């Protein structure tokens with residue numbers, strides 16, 4: 575094992591939930607636990623990211639691309655029939671209408687612009703289901719950057735359409751053939767690549783996970799979601815604040831984006847929904863806050879599903895995007911502090927919610943998103959409540975699963 579940098583957590587619990595401390599800690603979670611040989615890359619990023627993101631020319635280009643390329647602002651849609659059924663007020667934040675079909679592109683646009691300003695020539699990423707790989711390959715094509723995506727050999731077989739998309743977009747997909755041949759192994763390959771190419775390569779991480787500054791950087795890029803919700807809700811209801819914001823959590827980037835500008839507004843209830851798979855305690859689940867213990871995964875300290883002796887447990891969810899044994903440190907802190915409410919939905923419940931939204935609102939959601947929708951029935955909503963659900967992605971990619979569940 576290589577040497578590990580361990581940063582001591584801040585001794586004083588932060589009053590606010592939005593920003594990590596200078597070492598990247600949200601309460602007792604976060605930090606940068608990385609091999610010695612990555613120190614330089616991560617330190618370079620840490621020293622530069624806030625300054626670059628604050629440059630007027632960066633903001634201008636980022637916002638212009640979000641508008642003209644991604645299609646932002648995404649609508650905030652009042653779901654009338656669903657609201658009537660739940661006797662409340664449900665708004666859907668339509669991230670499913672983003673270019674490439676989900677929120678992930680908000681982050682990859684931000685990171686490619688940052689990589690260019692850092693003088694990088696080469697982009698690497700790892701992907702499980704392929705969604706982040708597609709979002710990364712997309713922005714590399716947009717900017718003419720070399721793109722290498724590491725993907726477990728088993729995932730390459732299971733996710734053929736996304737592999738084809740990445741290749742169409744000009745990316746090189748390299749199979750990870752070690753271990754279980756899935757996401758964890760792809761991550762190891764990407765880290766190895768970064769160690770070998772420290773000068774010219776930027777590693778685009780796809781969620782609010784990884785060593786500091788990634789969780790904060792990704793949350794900031796995704797925070798456009800709650801920035802827009804505030805403006806849109808003010809226009810529609812006369813108030814910027816809903817009573818609840820609901821989002822599904824894999825690593826936690828769409829939830830971080832939807833929560834971001836509400837994190838320190840304590841009257842807004844933040845509801846995170848994890849994947850319970852076949853049931854939280856079935857041994858086939860991805861409900862990290864319910865099952866996880868503090869541990870280090872992908873370079874930061876967070877809650878991790880693990881055995882007694884610290885081996886990472888293979889998670890299960892019907893939705894590939896939630897099939898992750900950890901959770902971003904921002905969310906671990908929301909859970910531990912009680913600032914966030916953490917619920918879960920099983921595979922079965924998610925399917926039901928996806929079918930229901932399709933029929934009642936004419937919107938076929940991604941399976942990940944369906945977990946968030948499924949939790950609405952557990953919230954004991956009243957007619958006074960205003961609930962925003964982050965509709966993180968569209969269901970096209972899940973059609974095969976939906977067909978199977980319908981017996982087609």
Ligand SMILES: *Cc1c(COP(=O)(O)O)cnc(C)c1O
Nearest residue numbers: 781824825826827828895942967
């Ligand atoms: C990847 C993905 C997720 C899960 O990732 P987060 O980082 O937790 O947001 C959720 N929804 C969709 C549609 C996705 O593609």
